[in-house]
Amino acid sequence: MEKYVAPVEDMSFVLNNLLDIDNYLKSINNKELSFDSLKMVIEEAGKFACDELDTINQIGDQEGIKLENGVVRMPESFIKAYKKFVNTGWFSIIGEKKYGGQDLPLSAVVIINEIMHSTNMSFATNNMLTQGAVELLESHGNEKQKEFYLPNLISGKWSGTMNLTEPHAGSDLSSIKTKAIEKDKKFLIKGTKIYITHGDQDMSDNIIHLVLAKLPNAPEGVRGISLFLVPKYFLNDKGTKVKNDIKVISVEHKLGHNASPTCVLNFGENEGAIGELVGEPNQGLKAMFTMMNNARLNVGVQGLAISERAYQKALSFSKERIQGYSLNKNITGPVEIIKHPDVKRMLMEMKSQTEAMRGLAITTGNFIDKYKNFPNSPEGKECLFISNLLTPIVKAWCTDQSIYITSLGVQVHGGMGFIEDTGAAQYYRDCRILAIYEGTNGIQALDLLRRKLFQENGETYKKVLQIIKNTAELAIKSENNNLKEMGELLFKSLDIIEDCSVWLIDKYEENPEISAAGATPFLNMFGWVLGGWIMLDSANKAQLIILKDKNNKFAKEKINTASFFCNTYLPLASSLQNTIKKSFYALENFN
């Protein structure tokens, strides 16, 4: 049976060569961590995930979860794995040290999350949501809340969820109906929430629901939404553990992600579910966005993760399956299908896109790290703005492409890809939620257009383009013709994306609908250009390795993969220019 192997070499290359992580750790005066120690953690994560999570991924898909007497039952193997996950400390890679966290840089957390989601997305999603809850409480909880909840969430003893959506309120949260009424310094919550991921399960001892609700007489719309912490179990005045008034109404039968329970929860069917206010009244959406932003980057990482896993499976199959003859006359007899150029093309599409996504996601994590370390410096703020711009692109581009990549994974397997036993189809099914949850990709595109392009009066995106330009210029000066060629392709794309940004901003002021019609193609264009930037930056760094070690296999492969990426996808980016500018006029007439 084919096994997952964490792509440690590529991950290390990003940390060490793209980000120069040692230098960064030095700059924040972190003496405990180093590139070497982080690499060891990554290797350990890879082993754990391979042994404990990859092995039960298909079981989770086949068994799924059950709702029994109002309680969600996870597969037995998941309950066991969760215990091991907690005991080996993988939950606590995040979180402040005083609450038991290891507080690893987000760039490393992104890598470890990739590994966990690659091997078992349904399982790791629980962890992902808890990471979001920790971050939210760290930013918005009061001291008492932090002291009580954070240690349990960081250890993984308890887990966290996000409760936003209601039947009539999905992408638009302004119309939520869930109510919160103050009583005896607590709040009683009443309302129905749907699509609650890991909304119930029997792996953790408690579940901390973070719930959006409205206080009486709250202002209309999004400015009247507050955030509440509503635990599955709470301690009453006598210190006894009491089950809160939360009922699991149903679990959804889904296309995939089968071992990740998606629940409909009724809060307060009886006396009211007891909750605590988090942050200020009516400021809930802002607080929830802390969690959402974390989650959006992480959903992008899920897209990356499942792409990597699909690639590994397809690669392994293509080296074993013998079928057909080579077009190369020097090779006689039937060959492994990886020898066929069209199979190679599919694999290379998968590999090159996955590496681009990885570099981009880790780099985005690094920008967030830099902001968090220097939140008040101009450089720190610049990093925040850049990460704000990159996040919707990572979320939408990586997840859209994961659909394509897992589909290629099925295709490489031929007829076997369509048979569920093979496992390739699960990735194709599982990944399909990623473009939808935590804000659909259409919402991400609008966020990029309406907020991020206008951020700092348009200065942020100009800075990002300048960073990309620097990489292209460096490549053009290279003596390696391959790099030169890529640099020129990237330059050409930059001109086009610049032209499109200006056009979109202009038109937005004239009529926002014109720009909105081009928002998704623009996000895609930006994704390809950022991917090209990451791959060319990687190629530039690989070239430095080759100057010292001319036969370095990894570095040569990296340049080759970058070359495939730039030649295949940068022209694609350019072709979206027409789409962006012309879409509205046809759409206007379509009703």
Added chain:
Amino acid sequence: MEKYVAPVEDMSFVLNNLLDIDNYLKSINNKELSFDSLKMVIEEAGKFACDELDTINQIGDQEGIKLENGVVRMPESFIKAYKKFVNTGWFSIIGEKKYGGQDLPLSAVVIINEIMHSTNMSFATNNMLTQGAVELLESHGNEKQKEFYLPNLISGKWSGTMNLTEPHAGSDLSSIKTKAIEKDKKFLIKGTKIYITHGDQDMSDNIIHLVLAKLPNAPEGVRGISLFLVPKYFLNDKGTKVKNDIKVISVEHKLGHNASPTCVLNFGENEGAIGELVGEPNQGLKAMFTMMNNARLNVGVQGLAISERAYQKALSFSKERIQGYSLNKNITGPVEIIKHPDVKRMLMEMKSQTEAMRGLAITTGNFIDKYKNFPNSPEGKECLFISNLLTPIVKAWCTDQSIYITSLGVQVHGGMGFIEDTGAAQYYRDCRILAIYEGTNGIQALDLLRRKLFQENGETYKKVLQIIKNTAELAIKSENNNLKEMGELLFKSLDIIEDCSVWLIDKYEENPEISAAGATPFLNMFGWVLGGWIMLDSANKAQLIILKDKNNKFAKEKINTASFFCNTYLPLASSLQNTIKKSFYALENFN
């Protein structure tokens, strides 16, 4: 509940305006049929499919099929629908009249097939394979076989299957191991066949398996393959119905297409399965290709069909679901999501691609009709060559795009799209087989490159490009600026595809692997250009309607849809030029 409505207006437009079907019918002296009578048949097909097939599509998906005591059990509702399908004569739209067929032109058959597959692909696949079996026997069966089998297959009393694949022989059939030994003027077949679609079911009275096998001492490779007809039941010398020695070993658990049984069949576990030779010994693959070619066009039609169905479902949802506010300040209050430009974009992508596929598939059917009517004239042969070139493109392009379109269908539904009850996810799962079966899309791309580009020493593809050029020229001369613009875009793409064809042919002679690396992007490019051609041809014809009837809604919409298509996808086609020419060099270094 949303219901399927056959897109009769668009189908009629293709028949009447693109193909001028009345003129064609006149040219073949067919006085029984006319555009009007065909349109009535299409309308009836639409009603039947809506009432009888669409209603049981989800039931089929959920219930699936069962293997009980060696017999495949179809869902009860499918057995009932099959009876109605036979009784209302939908099986016999094809087939010579002397055997009970209605012998409709293939262009109309393509339309009716689209309707049936739109509403229930698992069900209609049975019909599709039987159509292939009929065509095969008409071309290669002897008189006795025709007289005995054709009436039963054409009526649908019996159905047909294709038995090619074996565990070790998928895309490469040269190594099949199934054996046939002559005995008493019959043949005894022994061997295992896998992935046999509708390989067993309890809807038809008998199943006629068309099986590839090798005679003793047959030449090596594909030149040693013979074709046998092996019925599930046969009449022995005493005229008694006897079950043949064919065993259903297992049925596959698949990603989708759940009510289409995919069987592993063992022929001749005991005394040997009794079969008849079809055509000449060792000429079986050629005969099977008759069936395959028909099937390849039809699989393309399946891609079109499921895209249309996904579009209708998404369109209907988008008009009902209210969420969010319009960017247009004149519209207050929450709006139906179809009002959002990004949702419109998704719908327009679905609609415009589906219409392009439809035009292309029906046009390809028409080329085959013209050949069949005048097989010995130069014009007839030209039509054959053109249809040969178009078939792999219709198969691969329509099915690849169906993955994208059904995925958009899920996306339009947001969270609900991921829930199986909604039905959108079924199309995303079902369609995934289409790019794989009847020759993977990679095989189609190689067929286009290695055989079709070289057909008539390259004259065929030049003729096709000339036809496209004529359409572009006509548009450029138009007074409608929209058409002019599309004409110019199409012209630009033509230059590029011409350049790529020349390059691919050149390189193929130098080193076939270089060209093979670009085969799939080339097929995609050709698909987009052909789609652009069909849409522009449609726009040209729509403009003629408008000259007479300036408010004609359908014609105005058609021009609008064509404009979206050309502006969105023709630049995409052009961007593949670099990919085609550069892929090999990166792939060469990837192992």
